[in-house]
Amino acid sequence: MTYQTTLDYAQQQDELDPLKHFRDQFHIPKQQNGKDEVYFVGNSLGLQPKLTSEYVNDELTKWQKLGVKGHFESEHPWMPYHEFLTEQSAKIVGGQNNEVVCMNTLTANLHFMMVSFFKPTKERFKIVIEDHAFPSDHYAVESQLRHHGLDPKDAMILLKPREGEELLNHDDIKALIDEQGDSIALLMLPGVQYYTGQVLDMKSITQWGHDKGIMVGFDLAHAAGNVPMQLHDWDVDFACWCNYKYINSGPGAVGGCFVHERHATNTKLNRFAGWWGHDKTTRFKMANEFSATPTAEGWQLSNPPILSLAAIRASLEVFRQAGGMEPLREKSLKLTGYMEYLLKAEMGDRIHVITPADPAQRGCQLSLSVRMDGKEGKDVFNALEAAGCTTDWREPNVIRCAPVPLYNSFVDVYDFVQTLKACFE
Ligand SMILES: *Cc1c(COP(=O)(O)O)cnc(C)c1O
Numbered sequence: 001m002t003y004q005t006t007l008d009y010a011q012q013q014d015e016l017d018p019l020k021h022f023r024d025q026f027h028i029p030k031q032q033n034g035k036d037e038v039y040f041v042g043n044s045l046g047l048q049p050k051l052t053s054e055y056v057n058d059e060l061t062k063w064q065k066l067g068v069k070g071h072f073e074s075e076h077p078w079m080p081y082h083e084f085l086t087e088q089s090a091k092i093v094g095g096q097n098n099e100v101v102c103m104n105t106l107t108a109n110l111h112f113m114m115v116s117f118f119k120p121t122k123e124r125f126k127i128v129i130e131d132h133a134f135p136s137d138h139y140a141v142e143s144q145l146r147h148h149g150l151d152p153k154d155a156m157i158l159l160k161p162r163e164g165e166e167l168l169n170h171d172d173i174k175a176l177i178d179e180q181g182d183s184i185a186l187l188m189l190p191g192v193q194y195y196t197g198q199v200l201d202m203k204s205i206t207q208w209g210h211d212k213g214i215m216v217g218f219d220l221a222h223a224a225g226n227v228p229m230q231l232h233d234w235d236v237d238f239a240c241w242c243n244y245k246y247i248n249s250g251p252g253a254v255g256g257c258f259v260h261e262r263h264a265t266n267t268k269l270n271r272f273a274g275w276w277g278h279d280k281t282t283r284f285k286m287a288n289e290f291s292a293t294p295t296a297e298g299w300q301l302s303n304p305p306i307l308s309l310a311a312i313r314a315s316l317e318v319f320r321q322a323g324g325m326e327p328l329r330e331k332s333l334k335l336t337g338y339m340e341y342l343l344k345a346e347m348g349d350r351i352h353v354i355t356p357a358d359p360a361q362r363g364c365q366l367s368l369s370v371r372m373d374g375k376e377g378k379d380v381f382n383a384l385e386a387a388g389c390t391t392d393w394r395e396p397n398v399i400r401c402a403p404v405p406l407y408n409s410f411v412d413v414y415d416f417v418q419t420l421k422a423c424f425e
Contacts (some may be wrong), residue, residue, distance in 0.1 A: 003341040010414035019331050026407040031388040038389040038412045042404035043365050046248030055314040059306050078306050088316035091324050094230035095258045098295040106255045107136045109240040114144045116271045117215045118186045127186045131158035166354045167198050181212030191223030197355035197365035203234040226363035228325040231258050249312040259296040267292040274301025331405035332364045342417040365402040383423035389416050
């Protein structure tokens with residue numbers, strides 16, 4: 001792709017953008033001067049669709065007017081409400097409808113998945129995660145190991161980038177599986193690494209793991225709604241994600257979970273059970289015997305928080321109207337490519353992008369490492385903030401920026417890079 005450095009060019013690209021109307025469907029936070037913020041933290045908390053308050057208010061009104069009858073009456077009764085989210089969620093991650101459910105939250109779902117898919121034996125008892133995993137994932141894995149009486153020192157393998165490098169090397173992942181595969185029970189890796197923005201080759205990793213009899217699960221916190229995936233075809237065993245990052249469903253939103261059909265239809269699979277996972281046709285018989293729903297829904301525990309599901313339904317409707325992940329990805333490739341180009345053109349080597357340069361190995365996020373020529377990275381971040389550009393700071397010196405194709409524009413990227421340049425001068 002060829003880009004240009006002028007404001008004219010950015011404005012032109014916004015004009016040509018087939019998704020340009022979607023920005024108007026979101027509430028964009030304002031600066032004190034009344035102008036829109038440059039909001040590049042959709043990877044942390046996605047913005048609120050204007051449709052959300054309508055969908056949430058519908059449920060509040062229903063509760064006012066119908067009380068308990070809201071479970072069965074109206075166009076979207078609460079009883080099957082989670083089902084209204086399934087089709088769009090499944091499209092976002094490339095799963096079948098019987099493989100996807102919105103329930104609980106991300107870390108909770110990782111635990112519930114490990115209950116079913118981490119079954120250590122004397123020979124095969126290790127879990128592989130990355131050394132720089134999101135802390136919650138690290139704690140979840142460590143506590144699962146201890147729960148089984150295993151010492152994380154022996155049973156937790158931490159995958160690291162090579163000395164002096166920032167990114168995970170797929171050759172090293174393959175070599176690790178080849179060398180220690182027989183003792184590994186579970187591989188649990190990110191789809192998109194939260195710090196560097198690197199996309200892992202989920203398809204190959206799953207294949208390598210399965211060749212050695214290993215279960216393979218992914219944390220898709222930074223992948224869902226960001227990069228297209230084909231979890232079913234890739235044969236991934238399970239995956240979990242949150243709906244408040246790229247899926248714009250609000251702080252603490254209910255999470256998403258994928259269980260491959262192979263496992264989801266196996267009602268005998270061990271799990272921590274609750275009544276909402278019970279076969280729908282007999283759930284209200286209130287029998288003591290648990291009979292699992294033969295889909296991913298069989299892992300649900302409780303009747304879900306409808307107000308949160310309503311916000312997810314609104315957000316998924318926006319994804320549907322935008323045409324799903326393909327057109328979003330198409331714009332994302334251009335937008336992030338443009339940002340990389342402008343940073344290089346305007347900032348030269350004062351900024352080092354640690355995210356892979358290969359567009360196939362990244363989503364929309366670029367992680368900028370600030371060169372310390374008299375400037376502390378944190379000072380630059382604070383100056384950006386004061387100038388109306390919201391980004392995300394991660395110790396020791398990374399500014400994460402995510403131009404999100406649904407609501408960010410080429411002019412956002414232009415303004416951001418001009419502001420960044422001014423912060424240095
Ligand atoms: C955002 C994020 C989480 C957060 O977990 P919650 O349980 O939703 O609070 C966990 N893991 C990763 C990789 C994340 O990016």
